[in-house]
Amino acid sequence: MRFMNFHYVKRYRMEMNLLRWQAPMLRLPHGYLLVPWHHSLTQRHAEVKYHSFQGGIDAQVFPCLAELEGCQRLMSEIKAKDGFVPEATWLVEYVGAGFRNAEYCGTIQAVRTQKNGANIQNVGVVADHRGLGLGKGLLVASLLGMQQVGITRVGLEVTAENRSAVQLYQRLGFRSVRTLYKSVELACIPAGS
Template sequence: MALTYFKRFRMEIPLDNLPEASPLPSGFRYCPWNAEMLKRHAEVKFQSFRFEVDANVFPCLGDSEGCFRLMREISMRDGFIPAATWLIENEDATTANWRPVATVQGVRDRDGNGSIQNLGVVPGFRGLGIGALLLLKALDGFRQQGMPRASLEVTSQNIGAIRLYERLGFRIAATVYKAVEMGTVQTTTQA
């Protein structure tokens, strides 16, 4: 089977001088990690990535069960950092129920730095600034654990995410290529 390659950037940020996070908009709240929220994180991950290019780069992101397995795997890693793993929920004004709309997970890498695994915001809640606030919350969790730096990887086609990360202080540290079998690549649309 033929391979295609996706260009990705490894971006890094020092944690000693993080920007101050603004409060969440009205009707939103942070939810810290607990194992009972694993399915909620997985569902937000699926809703956030299923129609995005990252579902081609990492096919599990385009599948609900794949997102559940990935979330379970992340939460069971030795380096999993609960203090850098959060949900943002939004209150539905008509039902007064809270629904998860954004997720982030963090782990300690082999060098002892923070590593963002996934930052996802459900379409319909993008452009409100909650992704930036959630990322700052995760970075603060790494800082509280004594980590000097944090990193993440982003597909080069995800221009909006790259701009967000640069605005918060991330800088491109390396370019990497992810090989994917052509049979798993699907046509996606930007939400």
């Protein structure tokens, strides 16, 4: 017998004004390349999303991130939205081990929410490639792409427990504008079952 237990996860709604943003230098470490959006890369975005989020807090908050099929569905939904912003959608490819062993290891997408506003979706970096500045590189590339198409207000949501992401967003100019709580269902198996 399983009982469901609910837990509330604290999340921040963060926003930035791109009209006031001073873009930092866009740099990735040696052996990493930014790959712009192309519809043929939908599956690659889904795979990177899955490998980035599986087993983490965001996969608990959003169960679709815990399964490859869920990530495929999510990526298909994002690219089908009227407001999808291809200019702000990127992959990071690691080619440091040679092009035959290249792998995708970072992803970001954006969706326009109004004429001059957009939301960043699912910034993800695969665990083996974290701590190298790839998340910052993805964000800078995405924000520059949004500027290119006239977007001036950008928002995102982040789980408060993900301190490194919150700090990165703050360093780039995002400010917390609202605190949200999302109910997360946790399965509990009683002792002796």
